[in-house]
Amino acid sequence: MKITVVGTGYVGLVSGACLADVGNDVLCIDVDAKKIRLLQEGGMPIYEPGLKEIVRRNVAAGRLRFTTDIQASVEHGTIQFIAVGTPPDEDGSADLQYVLEAARNIGRYTSGYRVVVDKSTVPVGTGDKVRSVIAEELVKRGEKHEFSIVSNPEFLKEGAAVGDFMRPDRIVVGAEDDRAIELMRTLYAPFQRNHERMIVMDVRSAELTKYAANAMLATRISFMNELANLAERLGADIEHVRQGIGADPRIGYHFLYAGCGYGGSCFPKDVQALRQTARVDGGIEMKVLNAVVAANDAQKRVLFAKTVARFGHDLNTRRFAVWGLAFKPNTDDMREAPSRYLIADLLGAGAEVVAYDPVAMAEARRVFGDHAALRYASTPLSALEGADALIIVTEWKEFQSPDFSAIRDRLRTPVLIDGRNLYDPEVVRASGLDYIAIGRGGSA
Numbered sequence: 308m309k310i311t312v313v314g315t316g317y318v319g320l321v322s323g324a325c326l327a328d329v330g331n332d333v334l335c336i337d338v339d340a341k342k343i344r345l346l347q348e349g350g351m352p353i354y355e356p357g358l359k360e361i362v363r364r365n366v367a368a369g370r371l372r373f374t375t376d377i378q379a380s381v382e383h384g385t386i387q388f389i390a391v392g393t394p395p396d397e398d399g400s401a402d403l404q405y406v407l408e409a410a411r412n413i414g415r416y417t418s419g420y421r422v423v424v425d426k427s428t429v430p431v432g433t434g435d436k437v438r439s440v441i442a443e444e445l446v447k448r449g450e451k452h453e454f455s456i457v458s459n460p461e462f463l464k465e466g467a468a469v470g471d472f473m474r475p476d477r478i479v480v481g482a483e484d485d486r487a488i489e490l491m492r493t494l495y496a497p498f499q500r501n502h503e504r505m506i507v508m509d510v511r512s513a514e515l516t517k518y519a520a521n522a523m524l525a526t527r528i529s530f531m532n533e534l535a536n537l538a539e540r541l542g543a544d545i546e547h548v549r550q551g552i553g554a555d556p557r558i559g560y561h562f563l564y565a566g567c568g569y570g571g572s573c574f575p576k577d578v579q580a581l582r583q584t585a586r587v588d589g590g591i592e593m594k595v596l597n598a599v600v601a602a603n604d605a606q607k608r609v610l611f612a613k614t615v616a617r618f619g620h621d622l623n624t625r626r627f628a629v630w631g632l633a634f635k636p637n638t639d640d641m642r643e644a645p646s647r648y649l650i651a652d653l654l655g656a657g658a659e660v661v662a663y664d665p666v667a668m669a670e671a672r673r674v675f676g677d678h679a680a681l682r683y684a685s686t687p688l689s690a691l692e693g694a695d696a697l698i699i700v701t702e703w704k705e706f707q708s709p710d711f712s713a714i715r716d717r718l719r720t721p722v723l724i725d726g727r728n729l730y731d732p733e734v735v736r737a738s739g740l741d742y743i744a745i746g747r748g749g750s751a
């Protein structure tokens with residue numbers, strides 16, 4: 308099938324590459340000429356495990372191409388995926404300018420039947436807006452071309468994006484006509500393994516499903532974080548509580564980890580956008596989501612609070628080692644990463660920071676710019692020399708089983724503050740480290 312993907316970010320590039328990998332002829336377009344040039348030259352604009360190999364393989368096979376030529380991109384694909392950003396507007400609602408610009412371009416140049424598939428995360432009603440914009444352009448041109456509108460939200464997780472796309476739990480398709488539904492069934496047949504994973508519904512329900520999923524997951528995390536803070540006060544250990552409740556299949560073990568707050572490009576923005584849609588279009592104040600946001604805002608500052616509780620407010624003469632800058636492991640993405648809040652707070656309090664991350668240090672340099680008190684270490688252990696504490700923000704695999712004695716020997720004061728509850732408190736303490744984690748009162 309001939310497919311165009313508009314936007315070559317995390318979602319567009321992964322979708323385009325995976326769709327090419329099962330034999331489709333995919334053309335990816337982006338307005339960012341630098342990104343397209345990099346891709347054309349064989350480079351990768353993002354770090355995502357396994358993606359580089361798939362891109363290379365399909366470019367070599369001639370099934371995956373990159374362009375900035377809008378007209379050519381609209382002419383190419385019967386299916387036009389819109390996978391551009393929907394960043395938060397000032398009031399927290401999703402900014403639709405990129406989605407609507409992509410739609411306008413399709414209206415400007417379409418010359419046959421097109422299925423316009425929205426993969427970006429967009430508020431309920433965006434499908435109607437996309438339809439109107441394309442129709443308007445066709446009226447301007449004085450031409451009639453058939454097109455269908457489909458909502459096909461993406462559920463991939465960064466760091467595991469290729470696997471999520473190739474082996475999805477579900478494929479949500481919101482559509483209003485059989486022709487489009489049949490095309491989507493054919494397109495997704497290779498990704499459905501042994502049983503049907505496509506859930507077909509109307510466009511509005513599909514649009515809301517995406518926000519509902521992210522809001523539910525964010526709620527789970529904020530709930531666990533709040534419970535962790537309570538456990539700490541009451542002398543209970545949130546890790547035992549997690550195991551105790553996760554065993555109930557109605558609750559389940561997934562996504563139940565307390566930590567230093569959720570970050571990334573999706574949860575923070577999507578929870579805000581859903582609240583705003585509820586307010587403006589639904590006339591409803593989402594009380595649960597208000598609490599989810601407030602709890603997360605507080606949780607992102609919990610590592611700094613623990614640092615101050617241990618070392619006092621005057622951090623002028625202190626140095627801290629920070630392990631993990633990306634908002635989660637296996638990505639270099641630092642959007643809304645808890646590390647940003649911690650490092651800003653530490654620097655603001657006059658402390659020195661020496662940071663290490665397996666892949667996100669270049670991105671961190673871009674985010675923080677030059678700062679005399681912020682340095683980067685080339686290995687996890689070298690970040691520790693002379694530091695007053697090691698603070699762990701992201702649970703990269705290489706941090707899972709460190710040599711605690713080596714950590715203790717390098718630190719000026721033997722303190723380990725763990726924002727992801729990676730270790731057995733007894734084991735850490737047995738090596739002479741003061742272990743401060745999240746919600747581990749019972750083990751304190």
Ligand SMILES: NC(=O)c1ccc[n+]([C@@H]2O[C@H](COP(=O)([O-])OP(=O)(O)OC[C@H]3O[C@@H](n4cnc5c(N)ncnc54)[C@H](O)[C@@H]3O)[C@@H](O)[C@H]2O)c1
Pocket residue numbers: 313314315316317318319336337338339342390391392393405408409426427428429461462463464465572573
């Ligand atoms: N990142 C994720 O894990 C993830 C997962 C599921 C859904 N989403 C949603 O998917 C959408 C895209 O997210 P992302 O993280 O891939 O964004 P991104 O910012 O990484 O990439 C968006 C790309 O779109 C390009 N673009 C903007 N306007 C364009 C236009 N008119 N024509 C062509 N290209 C254009 C930008 O230059 C950029 O390269 C968002 O709505 C997001 O909420 C993201």
Ligand SMILES: O=c1ccn([C@@H]2O[C@H](COP(=O)(O)OP(=O)(O)O[C@H]3O[C@H](CO)[C@@H](O)[C@H](O)[C@H]3O)[C@@H](O)[C@H]2O)c(=O)[nH]1
Pocket residue numbers: 428461462463464465466521524528561562563564565566567568569570571572573574577634635
């Ligand atoms: O038990 C948990 C699980 C996650 N997190 C944090 O939650 C954030 C988000 O993690 P994750 O969901 O794994 O990453 P994303 O790549 O942001 O993926 C989410 O956002 C995407 C964009 O909408 C969706 O497609 C995915 O389904 C959804 O999981 C990260 O900061 C994690 O550290 C926790 O604190 N505790």
